[in-house]
Amino acid sequence: MDLSLRTKLQYGAMFIALLGCVLTCVSTFVPLWKQLNLDLNELEIWTSGLWQTCVVQDEGGMQCKDFDSFLALPFQLRMARILMFLSDGLGIVGLIVSCFCLDCLKTTEKDTKKYLALFGGALFWMSGITALVPVSWIAYDTVQEFWDETIPEIVPRWEFGEAMFMCWFGSFFLMFGGSLLFCSKHAVTKQKTVRSQAKNTHIGLFYDPATLQNRCPDLII
Template sequence: MDLNCRTKLQYVALFFALLGCVLTCVSTFVPLWRNLNLDLNEMEIWNTGLWQTCVIQDEGPMECKDFESFLALPIELRMARILMFLSDGLGIIGLIVSCFCLDCLKINEKYTKKYLALFGGALFWLSGIAALVPVSWIAHDTVQEFWDETIPEIVPRWEFGEAMFMCWFGSFFLLFGGSLLFCSVHPVTKQTTIRDQTKTIDSGLLYDTATLQNRCPDLII
């Protein structure tokens, strides 16, 4: 793999990982995981997230109420809070670690950048999986409740909110960024190595010829 191609691959990997980390961090705190539109009262739209429930009125401000007790929450919300915090932390640490594996930085250790790239890619993968689990879990419960035949049709049903799609895209971007970072660890090809050796030999020959001319000018015709 050419050095310029590897550098570009590293930048693309960091871009997607940064985008995924931003999306997962935003989706952690916004109350837009599920929404509820009441057919009997179209003036109100209910939104709920991991931390609070909000109601949006057509001609009034949005009012929110925080969840009072962590232990009183359903198991999926409790696990979602823990896993989303874990995902955000791993993503931020992965970005910091991956910045040190860029080719534009000069590090004396020969294999340091390789290990940093592998470690950063692994952190991105763990961050993406940690965000993918809770959003898929809540989405599964939402679908089960929406198609529950025991609930009368007149009762409003919760549906997917914007934050769930943000979390899905963020987790996929983190996984994609980690995969690209793994690909950037591929060693330099032989063609590049031979080219560098040829340049070294040519420069060495020029140096030797110049030295010989200075020492023995009568021997050079």
């Protein structure tokens, strides 16, 4: 792998991880995690997020109400807030750390950049997994409540919202970006190995004893 391919891997990792970080940060605050299915009243659309519940009406626009207390929330919602904040923080720190491992910056040595790439990739993976846990947890509970036979059929059911898909895609983008950073680290190692082998081969050809003996027959080794 040459230098241009390693640089492409680094830039691709930064772009994909940045996209994933933006998606997870946006999904943390928008009230679009769940959507209420109202067959009897199609003029209203109820949506719910980690911070508030909103209702969209054709005539009155959107009205939202924040949740009153953090301690009064269900355990699932409290953990989702904490994990999403942790995921956003890890993703931002991972972006900052990964910037210092780019080849276009001459701030640190190559060996230090290699370890920074490993650390940045690990942060991206941790951020993606941390965001994947709460959204999958809420999705599982939503499915269980939707197919609960003890609830009458006339009762509206919550369904998946757009923010859940944003969070899923964001978490996968973060993990994919971390994987590309790991690949860029191996690209550096392989390039160094190829250069070292080429240098040893050049030296071996230059100091070949058989060649010297053919050139100087009277030379006794």
